[in-house]
Amino acid sequence: MQTTRSPQPATVTPDATKPHVAIIMDGNGRWAEARGMPRPFGHEAGAGVVRAIVSRAIAEGVGALSLYAFSSYNWRRPEPEVAGLMNLLRRFLLVEAPQLRDAGVRISVLGRRDRLPLGLSKAIGAAERATANGTTLHLRIAIDYSAREALLAAREATPTADIDALTQALGTTEVDFLIRTGGDRRLSDFLLWECAWAELHFTQTGWPDYTAEEFSASLADFRARTRSFGGVAEVA
């Protein structure tokens, strides 16, 4: 088959020391149930892990960290669990934003805002405004997020079907490294477009047990990989 041009990875991060890392933080519910506790207990524990991983991401020189906090499919969960998560996310943003701003972190939230409780959408706006000038780490939190929905919206907003234009309309960069905790090995509609060339890493560790040390080890695994983007890897 002849093609007029080769598809190119869009805006690939060439500097592996400032990668865009995405994490599917799975396993909170099972972690809580294994301890005879209600599922929101696992999410509470998971929020503590987010703090530790953000700190380590800064120390590791990660450029962007995208966290899957609430998918558009998670509305199907029992109402108390959903309400608990919304409240947890609001508290996280209110409490953490000042410290994150001081650490040079910029916070952005991906996903739909129109279905979120007012208190959470206000906390999102405030956190985004307060941290807008951060340049150390771009912390992207996905809430009511579906990659397919984001793609449809970006396609509608883009006059041309160009890869870079669509990437720009999505307001994102390529994911270099995707980690999923909790033992499952799928993308669950997270950053599908952005993960076109992502290196993937799956760990059995449930999110509440995931440590900064394991995160650093995961990054070492990523940095040891050779990425050829479909071409031929250069031999040093």
Ligand code: FPP
């Ligand atoms: C998946 O585990 C996890 C979630 C749906 C929620 C993730 C949220 C947090 C870690 C809380 C805080 C986040 C931030 C950004 C402050 P699951 O409940 O599906 O676990 P299971 O597969 O064991 O049931």
